[in-house]
Amino acid sequence: MISMNETESIGGNKVPSSMAQVGISMKYTFLEYIRSRRFLIMLIITLIIAALLTIIVAWRRPAGFLVSNLGFYSSWWGLSVTFVIILAGIFFGGDAISGEFQNKTGYFGIPNPVRRSSIYIGKWLAAFLAATAIFVLYMVITIANGVYYSATIAGFGTGLPYQFGYSLLFAWIYLAAVMGLAFFFSSMFKSSSISILVTVILLLFGFTLIQELVSDLVGIEPWFILTYGAGIIGNILQSPYPPAKTVTTTPFGHGRTFTTTTFAASVPQGLAIIGIYFIVTTILGLLLFERKEFT
Amino acid sequence: MSLGDVPSIEAVKLTKQFGSFVAVSELNLKIEGAKCVGFLGPNGAGKTTTLKMLTDLIRPSSGEALINGINVHTNKKAALASVAAIIETPEIYPSLTPREALTMIAEYRGVPASEIKKRIEEAVTEVHMNEWIDKRVGKFSKGMKQRICIASAILSDPCILLLDEPTNGLDPRGMSEVREIVKSLKGKKRLVFMSSHLLSEVSEVCDEVAMIDHGKLIVYDTISNVTSKFSGGANMVEVELLRPINPQLVTQKIAKLSNVTSAEQTNDTNLRIRFSGGLDAQEGILSDLVKMNIGIISYRVAASELEDVYLNLIKETV
Numbered sequence: 001m002i003s004m005n006e007t008e009s010i011g012g013n014k015v016p017s018s019m020a021q022v023g024i025s026m027k028y029t030f031l032e033y034i035r036s037r038r039f040l041i042m043l044i045i046t047l048i049i050a051a052l053l054t055i056i057v058a059w060r061r062p063a064g065f066l067v068s069n070l071g072f073y074s075s076w077w078g079l080s081v082t083f084v085i086i087l088a089g090i091f092f093g094g095d096a097i098s099g100e101f102q103n104k105t106g107y108f109g110i111p112n113p114v115r116r117s118s119i120y121i122g123k124w125l126a127a128f129l130a131a132t133a134i135f136v137l138y139m140v141i142t143i144a145n146g147v148y149y150s151a152t153i154a155g156f157g158t159g160l161p162y163q164f165g166y167s168l169l170f171a172w173i174y175l176a177a178v179m180g181l182a183f184f185f186s187s188m189f190k191s192s193s194i195s196i197l198v199t200v201i202l203l204l205f206g207f208t209l210i211q212e213l214v215s216d217l218v219g220i221e222p223w224f225i226l227t228y229g230a231g232i233i234g235n236i237l238q239s240p241y242p243p244a245k246t247v248t249t250t251p252f253g254h255g256r257t258f259t260t261t262t263f264a265a266s267v268p269q270g271l272a273i274i275g276i277y278f279i280v281t282t283i284l285g286l287l288l289f290e291r292k293e294f295t
Numbered sequence: 296m297s298l299g300d301v302p303s304i305e306a307v308k309l310t311k312q313f314g315s316f317v318a319v320s321e322l323n324l325k326i327e328g329a330k331c332v333g334f335l336g337p338n339g340a341g342k343t344t345t346l347k348m349l350t351d352l353i354r355p356s357s358g359e360a361l362i363n364g365i366n367v368h369t370n371k372k373a374a375l376a377s378v379a380a381i382i383e384t385p386e387i388y389p390s391l392t393p394r395e396a397l398t399m400i401a402e403y404r405g406v407p408a409s410e411i412k413k414r415i416e417e418a419v420t421e422v423h424m425n426e427w428i429d430k431r432v433g434k435f436s437k438g439m440k441q442r443i444c445i446a447s448a449i450l451s452d453p454c455i456l457l458l459d460e461p462t463n464g465l466d467p468r469g470m471s472e473v474r475e476i477v478k479s480l481k482g483k484k485r486l487v488f489m490s491s492h493l494l495s496e497v498s499e500v501c502d503e504v505a506m507i508d509h510g511k512l513i514v515y516d517t518i519s520n521v522t523s524k525f526s527g528g529a530n531m532v533e534v535e536l537l538r539p540i541n542p543q544l545v546t547q548k549i550a551k552l553s554n555v556t557s558a559e560q561t562n563d564t565n566l567r568i569r570f571s572g573g574l575d576a577q578e579g580i581l582s583d584l585v586k587m588n589i590g591i592i593s594y595r596v597a598a599s600e601l602e603d604v605y606l607n608l609i610k611e612t613v
Contacts, residue, residue: 012407012410013376013377013404013405013406013407013451013452014405014407015372015376015403015404015405016402016403016405018372021403024399024402024403027399028388028391028395028396028399029388031390031391031395032388032389032390032391035390035391035431036389036390103386104383104384104385104386105385105386105387105388106352107352107382107383107384107385107386108385108386108387108388108396108400108444108447109399109400109403110350110351110352111350111351111352111375111378111380111382111457112375112400112403112404113371113372113373113374113375113376113378113403113404113405114372114403115371115372291354293347293352293353293354294347294352294353294382295313295347295353
């Protein structure tokens with residue numbers, strides 16, 4: 001048996017540490033992302049959403065948007081940023097791992113002296129970085145609009161409300177959780193289309209549907225739903241912060257009433273939900289990728 | 296490992312099951328030293344599965360895959376530190392250029408930063424892809440991508456190469472170039488373990504052959520020994536000559552050389568010689584032929600001979 005230092009190879013090569021290999025994986029995956037058509041498409045979608053909001057607010061001048069500085073960010077950012085985040089998560093994380101199997105790119109990288117965990121974490125960071133670039137673009141457009149209305153409407157308020165800073169932070173953490181979830185499903189399936197489809201269904205429809213069924217109709221707080229936790233991104237921009245539980249009774253004739261219950265996660269609760277989703281899904285995704293076979 | 300160490304690949308009771316299907320069954324195989332070993336077997340025999348277990352693309356159900364004595368599954372980084380592998384036909388991220396993709400592999404493998412540029416250019420030159428080095432891979436044909444994969448395998452100067460049908464997807468010129476690369480690696484004291492369906496290719500570049508069928512090893516030996524053991528004790532070599540040979544010389548002199556059992560002329564410049572004995576006999580005949588000054592430009596174990604052996608052995612296991 002040949003004795004061999006773990007990091008030494010032949011011809012003066014010295015295999016880098018796993019941490020350094022994370023950086024290598026991240027660098028080239030990010031390069032691949034920003035040159036890809038998907039980045040361009042995501043950029044265009046973000047610009048379309050921002051342009052539509054810009055045009056509608058400028059043309060229709062809805063009171064909810066323009067009554068105050070905080071109201072503007074609550075209506076604009078609070079309502080739309082989670083959608084942009086989910087799209088970015090799906091675009092960059094939806095097939096990040098399954099694509100390695102389906103497109104056979106894994107056969108190029110995996111049979112090298114590099115741990116799968118280094119590749120996974122590197123790819124995760126690259127996807128998160130690419131999605132963050134989109135997130136920052138959307139943030140800049142939002143602030144640009146806010147600054148414009150702040151300068152043109154009397155009594156609108158000046159500067160950025162401090163709540164917007166919190167909302168930005170919560171949204172960025174939410175992006176990490178969405179990415180973790182996308183990577184989890186991406187590691188679960190070998191087909192890119194199936195992993196993307198499952199992520200889309202769950203993030204765009206599934207979670208919302210379950211949340212509404214559970215809270216509105218059954219009256220149970222949906223603390224186990226990621227999108228419920230993400231409510232803090234918009235809620236923090238409301239003054240006062242929405243109550244934890246709101247029961248609405250609606251009469252609909254003949255003395256009958258219909259009762260719905262709406263819950264709002266507190267900031268610590270929301271952060272806990274988002275944080276747990278991020279940690280659990282990212283780790284589970286990594287474990288799945290470690291065990292997945294290139295058959 | 297250092298250049299002085301002997302590279303080795305070992306399968307110890309290596310088994311892989313997919314449900315009830317046993318792809319590789321208690322495979323025991325140890326390959327040591329600088330040489331080229333052909334890995335032969337029909338479709339579904341377990342060749343690619345074995346190579347995948349040797350590169351941690353899949354996990355063994357039981358047994359061990361060892362590279363230089365290190366378990367690939369439990370200590371992949373150390374085991375693959377001096378190994379390069381091309382398994383199936385890898386795809387490269389389409390938006391990267393060959394230079395970027397190869398830099399990524401060089402960085403993973405720890406090629407010194409000061410040498411990366413030079414080594415990439417040398418590797419790309421060797422596979423004749425210089426013109427394409429800064430073009431995006433997404434536009435490349437399958438053969439061009441395979442050339443880049445071969446460049447990725449040689450750029451870190453590995454001591455062991457695991458190649459799964461390396462000429463797959465290449466045009467005849469590309470196939471010939473890959474064979475030359477493999478031959479040159481043998482000259483650099485590297486261990487090459489390659490699966491192939493092309494028996495002529497294995498005959499040309501390999502020293503030894505391992506045959507597998509239904510996940511079990513049938514034979515592992517030198518090509519010469521395998522052909523002599525399994526083809527009635529006679530080996531066959533093909534000789535290519537620079538100029539036409541006098542037929543009388545074939546029947547009266549060559550056919551009567553020591554160990555030669557028969558000699559026939561297949562055309563003006565090609566001979567087929569059957570002989571008994573092993574590598575010593577093969578070397579002796581070559582030496583005698585050279586002394587006859589008949590213009591030998593090629594002397595190799597006949598592919599058809601290996602093919603006969605292969606078909607016989609595989610048939611026996613069906």
